[in-house]
Amino acid sequence: MDFGVFTEALVFYLFAALAVLAALGMVVARSPVRGALSLALVFVALAAMYILLNAPFLAVAQIMIYAGAVLILFLFVIMVLNPRTDILGARSRAQTLTALVFAGAFGLLMVIVLTSGQLAPPTGKFPPQVVAAQGHTEVIGALLFTQFLLPFEIASMLLLIAIVGAMVLARREKGARKNIEG
Amino acid sequence: MITQIPLVYYLALAAALFCIGSFGALSRRNAIAVLMGIELMLNAVNINLVAFWRYGAADPLVDQAGIVFALFVITLAAAEAAIGLALIIAIYRSRDTVNVEEINLLKW
Numbered sequence: 001m002d003f004g005v006f007t008e009a010l011v012f013y014l015f016a017a018l019a020v021l022a023a024l025g026m027v028v029a030r031s032p033v034r035g036a037l038s039l040a041l042v043f044v045a046l047a048a049m050y051i052l053l054n055a056p057f058l059a060v061a062q063i064m065i066y067a068g069a070v071l072i073l074f075l076f077v078i079m080v081l082n083p084r085t086d087i088l089g090a091r092s093r094a095q096t097l098t099a100l101v102f103a104g105a106f107g108l109l110m111v112i113v114l115t116s117g118q119l120a121p122p123t124g125k126f127p128p129q130v131v132a133a134q135g136h137t138e139v140i141g142a143l144l145f146t147q148f149l150l151p152f153e154i155a156s157m158l159l160l161i162a163i164v165g166a167m168v169l170a171r172r173e174k175g176a177r178k179n180i181e182g
Numbered sequence: 183m184i185t186q187i188p189l190v191y192y193l194a195l196a197a198a199l200f201c202i203g204s205f206g207a208l209s210r211r212n213a214i215a216v217l218m219g220i221e222l223m224l225n226a227v228n229i230n231l232v233a234f235w236r237y238g239a240a241d242p243l244v245d246q247a248g249i250v251f252a253l254f255v256i257t258l259a260a261a262e263a264a265i266g267l268a269l270i271i272a273i274y275r276s277r278d279t280v281n282v283e284e285i286n287l288l289k290w
Binding site: 008009012016019020023024026027032035036039042043046049050052053054055057058061062065066069070073074077078080081092095096098099100102103104106107110111114136139140143144147148151155158159161162163165166167169170172 | 187190191192193194195197198199200201202203204205206208209211212214215217218219221222225228229232233235236246247249250252253254256257258259260261262263264265267268269270271272274275280
């Protein structure tokens, strides 16, 4: 994708701000449904980032898997359990403080690392036009079935185990049913 | 010059999202909200992988390991969400709560 310099900067800042604001909205939201929808906004903004980084396949996968599957799963569980909205907002002052200290310490570490100038300069030698012209979905497919075949198979086994495990875990047992209904 | 946005900007965005996600995961008591925070952290890591691929790979057309890694992270996140939510449903069935502070069977 051949972005102009101005367009690229505009898209980056727009979606970066959207992602950060939506993430903050997710963290402070009292209603679980509102938090899940803010998370959807983050996913969409990150898909825009992937397109900006010349990874359109990953952008589509992001929308399909995260916004399409994972988020619907979250919304379904929220709908099934229907937890009271006050539970989500409730938090103790000490816990918030602890979380602030840990997240802040990590943020400080990141600021120090990123501003230290120790990062190697970009070494890629292909302009975006070349990457876009060739397309990379084909290359990813070939890599998945050659160089990364073993991780690919392990990932498929993992997904199978996750499906079976989720079904076993969420299955209603006979004793439990008596407890809840009785 | 490859593109006009420096690599550090993407890393900074990822770091910011990771911080927000870890704050969400640590500060919430609702197990569903904790899982959402973890999903946000995994997404932030994905930006790093893709940005390093785009800016760091010697030949972005052939060397797509960064993209493949990001794909595996997405797979893991999906599996983790499914198992985590199934666990939450199972716990809600037996203990009638999703508050992580009340789920303390293994404490002490």
